[in-house]
Amino acid sequence: MATSRTTGTTPDEKERATPARPRSYGRGEPAWIELSVRDTERAAGFYRRLFGWEHNRPAGERMSFGVLEGERVAGFRPMSDDDRGSARWSVYLATQDLEGTVTAAESAGATVLVAPRSASSWGRLAIVSDPTDGEVGLWEAEILKGVQAAPGNGTPVWFELASADHDAAVDFYTDVLDWECRELERDEAGDGDGTYTVLGDAPDGGAGITGLPTGSEDRSHWSVYFGTPDTDASVRRVVEIGGAVVSEPRDTPHGRLAAVADDQGGVFHLMGPTSD
Structure with a gap:
């Protein structure tokens, strides 16, 4: 080990x-x-x-x-x-x-x-x-202002709430935390047919809210995406060092994404350039 x-x-x-x-x-x-x-x-x-x-x-x-x-x-x-x-x-x-x-x-x-x-x-x-x-x-x-590493390889590049009730989640974060949200067009949002809502216009360190897939038994949850220069290579590395693949790499309008788990079960996402 x-x-x-x-x-x-x-x-x-x-x-x-x-x-x-x-x-x-x-x-x-x-x-x-x-x-x-x-x-x-x-x-x-x-x-x-x-x-x-x-x-x-x-x-x-x-x-x-x-x-x-x-x-x-x-x-x-x-x-x-x-x-x-x-x-x-x-x-x-x-x-x-x-x-x-x-x-x-x-x-x-x-x-x-x-x-x-x-x-x-x-x-x-x-x-x-x-x-x-x-x-x-x-x-x-106070002393800890938050993540200090800039968004990039090996650091957070995106955050996402997958919610059982997309509209209710948007209302909550708008009302409580003053989010200024915009909805992506379907071809911007990538795969799936639900609405995708993002916080503001900033590409770095931004956040989005999506609905859980129809029929999903998952509960609403927040996820973190880490940047990588090569999603497929990072997925292979995760497996080599004892982790597991949760969802295989796929290309989207926002990059090549995958979900993985570390060797103690902590699930996170990888985001890198598309394969073409």
């Missing part, structure tokens, strides 16, 4: 380790991702072998970080003993008023799963289940 290269950071070094001009996020933008997992060292080894991430574990902290070229990409958080599920990726949306956003979310039909709380000196978080049963985090930044 591969081991990760782990570096330590003392509490006093936290702020010095933050980029001088940290990438910041507006209200409602996907700002942070976190993998809840049984074995954080093993997870760090998997993503090092796949994406080249280094592993940084601050002294005295439960959470550690995947780092690429000196910039934070994601968090690794050990699962609690009573959590019997498999590893899972979570998406956190930025807010500058955590309590106000949670109150608005509840008023709009969300269920609070984790009430607002401190995440050490990194920031403050809450987790809610939106009215379509999609679990999403909320992040009020």
Whole structure:
């Protein structure tokens, strides 16, 4: 089993380790991702072998970080003993008023799963289940402003909510987080016959909402897409290092996409250039 290269950071070094001009996020933008997992060292080894991430574990902290070229990409958080599920990726949306956003979310039909709380000196978080049963985090930044690595190979390039009720989900995120949305035409959206709604016009770090396929037994869920120069090669690499293929690579108007799972069951997506 591969081991990760782990570096330590003392509490006093936290702020010095933050980029001088940290990438910041507006209200409602996907700002942070976190993998809840049984074995954080093993997870760090998997993503090092796949994406080249280094592993940084601050002294005295439960959470550690995947780092690429000196910039934070994601968090690794050990699962609690009573959590019997498999590893899972979570998406956190930025807010500058955590309590106000949670109150608005509840008023709009969300269920609070984790009430607002401190995440050490990194920031403050809450987790809610939106009215379509999609679990999403909320992040009020302090030291940790969010993902600092630019969108690209081995870093998040897109975020997506697959919802059991597309229209209700759009209404929720528009009302609670002030999303300015636009619908894609069917030939823009790619495969499938449902409506695809995107957050704003920015191509980098954007987000979309799609409906679950008719007859799907999946619950609503958020997903993260990582960039890759070669989707098929990355899928093969996932399998080589102990992961699994969830959906085979396919070309779309937005690139060649695939869904995979890491060696502890955490599902994520790959996005690269089309095969032609």
